[in-house]
Amino acid sequence: MKHTVSILFIFISSLAWAQNPGAKTEKDFYEIKTLPIPQDIYLEIGGIATMPDGRLGVSTRRGEIWIIDNPYQKESHQTYYRRFASGMHEILGLAYKDGAFYCSQRGELTKVTDTDRDGVADRYEPIYQFQLSGNYHEYTYGPVFDKNGDMWVTLNLAWVGFGEGKFSKWRGWLVKISPDGKLEPFAAGLRSPAGYSINQEGDIFYGENQGDWVGSGRVTHLAKGDFAGNPGGLKWAKEPNSPFKLTLDEIPDNGSPMFEAAKKVKNLKLPAVWFPHAIMGISTSDILQDTTGGKFSPFPGQYFVADQGQSKVMRMGLEKVNGVYQGFCINYREGFQSGILRERFGLDGSMFVGMTSRGWGSTGKDDFGLQRLVWNGLTPFEINMIEARPDGFEISFTQAVDVNSVKKAASYALRSYIYKYHHQYGSPIVDVKDLAIKGIVVSADKKKVRVVLDQIRQYFIHEFKLTGVKNEAGELLLHETAYYTLNQIPAGDKVLLNASNSPIVEKVALEKKMSKVDPAKTTTLISDNEAMALLKKHTCVACHAREEKLIGPSFTDISKRKYSDKQILALVYKPNPKNWPDFATEMAPMSHVPAKDVLKIASWINGLTQKKANDALINRD
Amino acid sequence: MKKLFLLLLMPCVSWAQQEIPLNDLRAFDQPSTNWTIEQAVKANYTDTSFQVSLGKGVLLNTLRNGKYKRSDDLKFKLNHGDIRLILDFMLPKGANSGIYLQGRYEVQLLDSYGKKQRMKFGDCGGIYERWNDARGKGNEGYEGYAPRQNACKAPGLWQTIEIDFQAPRFDANGKKIKNAIFKKVILNGILVQENMEVSGMTRGSLFDKEAALGPITIQGDHGPIAFKNLRYETYERPTVSLGDLNYTYYEGVFTNLQANNAPPLLKGKTTEITGKTIKVQKDFLLVYEGELNVPESDTYEFISHWTGKGRLEVDGQVLNQGDYWYSDRVSHSKVLSAGKHQLKLSFSKDFSWGNRALGLFVKRIGSHLVALHARTSLPDPEAVGLIEVKAEAEPVYQRSFAFHQGVKKTHVIHVGDPSGVHYSYDLNQGAILQVWRGKFLNATQMWENRGEPQTSEPLGLNQVLDGKFPLVTSGQAQPDSVNNGQWMYKGYRIQHGRPVFLYQWNNVMLEDNLVPNSTGTGWTRTISWKPAQGTKPTFDLVLGTSASVVKVQPGLISLNENQYFIQWNGGPETVQNLANGKQQVRIPVEGNSISYQVIW
Structure with a gap:
């Protein structure tokens, strides 16, 4: 435990330092409450079901269902665990309906009931038996009930060096199963669909992890007959009850972005929102729309997307343009104790967060955990929403902005890019363009800012860094970086550009344009502080720490490999996951990071072992 | 992912044995008339005696002359030191017997079927206690090792026991310098004892002192018992050794383990094969060439381990070759005549994960497995605790x-x-x-x-x-x-x-x-x-x-x-x-x- 605390402390405090001293942090608004777990229970949470009587159902990877009394910790902090059911096979989803639990085992959708009401289940009934080949990666998630009482289940692909669905039926698919066990295949192209949910309008969204055919994490809206991009399960599109026909041969595998492929492949569905890899998580899991009517967050109607590897909850705001979902994502709350797999709202509008990291690794160092995310009612200065406009975007804020700060061009850093679509694992960002602001219009209530850009690109991810935007109290945003996926450009009026809305460019000494750096010659040694700043800027610290093993190896361990700076540069641009077989999560290519920065980081990394050796010499007596 | 292969490819240890034929009683030293050769036995699990079919193949002990006596113990003619013994036995209800290694150290055979209490040294698969009257009344018994669990089958069923026994060692003056060790006792597929050392003989020993050799003896004085499939291996034969060993070490990419006139970084004479010679994590080639001294013409089994690519050649013939993980056990046998033979072992790795493990064992029937590599060249398997x-x-x-x-x-x-x-x-x-x-x-x-x-x-x-x-x-x-x-x-x-x-x-x-x-x-x-x-x-x-x-x-x-x-x-x-x-x-x-x- 001491170990964990120290890591979290370093991690959080390093982020805090980046802002003004005394600046507010996430925990000043969004509190994390930890539910104690008896020490002999391996609560590796795969599913959570809120019960209407105030208790909480939790299912585990070891096949149990626990019912927890006093989960809201109202009068006392203590909770009480009763084992309701046991012996099932890796339960990665749980629901509670009309007095019964419904859960997914690897090979079965099961209804579990307590017919004699002694508090322990005595009837295990299959709603549906799934085929399995026996591959370890054939996970089954769900069910999620819809309004009609049908159950939705997602089926993970097998992993044999790549995602493969052909060994057993409907792997890689979202399916609907009626209470009497009729299966309807609904949408395909799923790779690792650990989290999905139905929004207020009845539409289904699922979160995908980076992997083969998946350049980065993302959330996709699935309509009937959609193909979400990974062809591993396409064998089953040949079945008579498949809602569409498609074969692997019809899918371009040339590294062009997914939207290019979608022009040729009719059913290929583009994500509603891309979650840029390593920045907005590394393994998106559950999704939940805030339907608590203002209890859970200051953002009713928006979505909360969890990340397994980075132990955090992100926020996603959606709009519909030309009938297509799109929107933005932004960080919300980090620092959970283990890898988040499940989110469910409690009766009081707080969110239960269920965790397990076995076999995956996560920034939260516990093997498993159960926490609750509670909003304390205070509203931070945050981006509220980003909406597309014909010539740019309109950003709304939770508080009135300092007009002077938002009018400055230097308050923003904007660019757009996209990922490759190919059978390889992950993708670097490609086709990166820096964007210039042409006009800024602030609404009368000072809560909305419309930015007109020199260029907006359909289908691209638009990165917003609002580093200089302040509220009237002079505070910076709690989260300054957001990513908008522009599937559709709306029609409508454009802003007439004139002097009154043109951005203020202050006469500051512009950073001298660096001449092209020769990577071979750069051996600048930088201080620890400079290194940390670079590591943070390029999001390396999301997965690596100096001494501790996080998602990836520690910098010290990397330095022990004795790579040359140039080798490190090559590996950052084109990682070789086989170099680190003990790490479950592969590194994404980071070729967008300037070579001069990578080389600085590399020389700092390589200095670590030398430094240690020197320290050892000094401390020899 | 690596772990996956590691666990799938657990080495299955096979061993060659000699069989004691049960067509007659010639393998035994003056057996009492209670011991006979039969075709088959059977019994209900509640029966205290067998139904017997006449013929060959099964060794049976039956009470024939009134009371059982010590002379009803069955002494094998086989006099052994280190031995691996595997045999099938059948007990009727309540039966009690035992296998005495070297006639001195007993593994208990007992109808422990259905026993719910904690196992003791006197239960089936137990190593029976030592005894010393000088320890005082009620205190004579000591040592003795209970089996890890009750692995005894029902009476009337054939059971299998495998005993891997290391005989005590003596110096030139006959003074014992190392105790006897039960390296393994496996009862019906369950490992019930491992590396248990015994400080002396069981009370029922045939002899009054320990020695390098002795006959297998089966206790026959407690009641009926049947045996079949008596197989064993002893280890008195000489085996191969390495001589005139040379190594050459290269760095770079070497497809198909060929040096192709590349200049070696290191070369020289050595006595043991070791991956420790390698300086880099990947892209190297290490070649050992030496003489294999074969003491007697026979079949020799070569068992190699490496992470990456390797090739073993004897007299220019490729025996083991391919890409493996170090826990893989790659085996090939070859008949070799007595005398000197050429051995060549090449090893390379073109990926940076995994360890630079290299191991080569040789097994000859009748001789212990020998390692031709340095102990540190082949790492331990991962330590994973039982759930x-x-x-x-x-x-x-x-x-x-x-x-x-x-x-x-x-x-x-x-x-x-x-x-x-x-x-x-x-x-x-x-x-x-x-x-x-x-x-x-x-x-x-x-x-x-x-x-x-x-x-x-x-x-x-x-x-x-x-x-x-x-x-x-x-x-x-x-x-x-x-x-x-x-x-x-x-x-x-x-x-x-x-x-x-x-x-x-x-x-x-x-x-x-x-x-x-x-x-x-x-x-x-x-x-x-x-x-x-x-x-x-x-x-x-x-x-x-x-x-x-x-x-x-x-x-x-x-x-x-x-x-x-x-x-x-x-x-x-x-x-x-x-x-x-x-x-x-x-x-x-x-x-x-x-x-x-x-x-x-």
Whole structure:
């Protein structure tokens, strides 16, 4: 435990330092409450079901269902665990309906009931038996009930060096199963669909992890007959009850972005929102729309997307343009104790967060955990929403902005890019363009800012860094970086550009344009502080720490490999996951990071072992 | 992912043995008349004596001349030091015997079947205590090692024990410098002792002092016992050694292990093969060339280990070659004449993960395995602690993947009972896969990390069954699988803490209920059904399919060469000869239910 605390402390405090001293942090608004777990229970949470009587159902990877009394910790902090059911096979989803639990085992959708009401289940009934080949990666998630009482289940692909669905039926698919066990295949192209949910309008969204055919994490809206991009399960599109026909041969595998492929492949569905890899998580899991009517967050109607590897909850705001979902994502709350797999709202509008990291690794160092995310009612200065406009975007804020700060061009850093679509694992960002602001219009209530850009690109991810935007109290945003996926450009009026809305460019000494750096010659040694700043800027610290093993190896361990700076540069641009077989999560290519920065980081990394050796010499007596 | 391969490719250790023929008693030193050669024995698990068939192949001890005496102990002519001994034995109820290594150190054979209390040194598979009168009355017994668990089968079944014994060592003056060690005792597939050292002889020793050699002796003074398949290996033959060993070490990319005139970075003479010579994590080539001194013409088995690419050549002939992980055991045998032979071992790795492990062992029958590499060249396997599911206070059930006869079954439930009997059941077939007794379930593979194969395994004395649904419409052949649309799994309900499985089969609702039998020594399975209205189904119950069926008495058969019993109340069985040469035992059933017991 001491170990964990120290890591979290370093991690959080390093982020805090980046802002003004005394600046507010996430925990000043969004509190994390930890539910104690008896020490002999391996609560590796795969599913959570809120019960209407105030208790909480939790299912585990070891096949149990626990019912927890006093989960809201109202009068006392203590909770009480009763084992309701046991012996099932890796339960990665749980629901509670009309007095019964419904859960997914690897090979079965099961209804579990307590017919004699002694508090322990005595009837295990299959709603549906799934085929399995026996591959370890054939996970089954769900069910999620819809309004009609049908159950939705997602089926993970097998992993044999790549995602493969052909060994057993409907792997890689979202399916609907009626209470009497009729299966309807609904949408395909799923790779690792650990989290999905139905929004207020009845539409289904699922979160995908980076992997083969998946350049980065993302959330996709699935309509009937959609193909979400990974062809591993396409064998089953040949079945008579498949809602569409498609074969692997019809899918371009040339590294062009997914939207290019979608022009040729009719059913290929583009994500509603891309979650840029390593920045907005590394393994998106559950999704939940805030339907608590203002209890859970200051953002009713928006979505909360969890990340397994980075132990955090992100926020996603959606709009519909030309009938297509799109929107933005932004960080919300980090620092959970283990890898988040499940989110469910409690009766009081707080969110239960269920965790397990076995076999995956996560920034939260516990093997498993159960926490609750509670909003304390205070509203931070945050981006509220980003909406597309014909010539740019309109950003709304939770508080009135300092007009002077938002009018400055230097308050923003904007660019757009996209990922490759190919059978390889992950993708670097490609086709990166820096964007210039042409006009800024602030609404009368000072809560909305419309930015007109020199260029907006359909289908691209638009990165917003609002580093200089302040509220009237002079505070910076709690989260300054957001990513908008522009599937559709709306029609409508454009802003007439004139002097009154043109951005203020202050006469500051512009950073001298660096001449092209020769990577071979750069051996600048930088201080620890400079290194940390670079590591943070390029999001390396999301997965690596100096001494501790996080998602990836520690910098010290990397330095022990004795790579040359140039080798490190090559590996950052084109990682070789086989170099680190003990790490479950592969590194994404980071070729967008300037070579001069990578080389600085590399020389700092390589200095670590030398430094240690020197320290050892000094401390020899 | 690497771990996946590591665990799948566990080395299976085979060993060559010599067999003591049981056509007559010539292998034994003055056996008493109680010892005879017979064709077969059988017994009910409640019988204290055997039914005997005349012929050859089985060694039997029977009381013939009044009381059993010490002279009824059976001394082998085989005088041994280090030995690996494997044999089958059968005990009638209550029997007591023992195997004395070198006539001095006893492993106990006892009918410990059904014993629920803590195992003691005097139980089957125990290493019997030492004895010294000088320690004072009531205190004479000391040492003695209980087996790790009760791995004893029912009386009347053939059991197998394997003993790997290291004889004591003596200096030139005859002074003992190292105690005898039971390196392994494996009873019915369960490791019950490992590396247990004994400070001296068992009380019942034939001799009054320890020595380098002695005869195997079987205790024959306590009652009837039968043996067959007596096999052993001793280790007195010389084996190969390395001489004039040279190494060359290169860095760079070497496809197909060819140096191609590249200049070596290092070269020189050495005495042992070692991967420690390598300086880089990848892209190297290390070649050892030397003389293999072969003492006697014979077949020699070469067992190599490496992470990456390797090739072993003897006299220019490629024996072992390929890409492997260091835990893979790659083996090839070659007949070598006495004298010097050329050995060449090449090793390279073109990836940076994994260790630079290199190992080469040679095994000759009649000689211990020898390593030609430095000890540090081959690292230890990963240390993974056991995750055990226990069934101590109440019945426990746990689903998982499980291997059955080499096939991975995906919808398996394991049921453990506090009475100590357990079984695995295929929910896709309505069939028992295996039954076992002792500790319940090893879930390490499933619950440690998350790679392949995600299975769990019995931790006790296991009997594998055929894994087929046992009911067949009368007169029809038993299908390999019931997944043909006529059969539907309906889940299970929990009754007295144990699952009762429910199925719909040909419009009949079935219940399959297994409970421990009254003595807690086996499972009683009851299949019951509610026929659809107006129909009166007639089924056959398949009791088992086996190469041979032994009818012990009415309502009791033993299957798979007396490996387990099936017992039932009711009509006589019919035995059908199947096309595959096996025999299938059926009983016709009518009414609403049928029961039978599996006992092992």
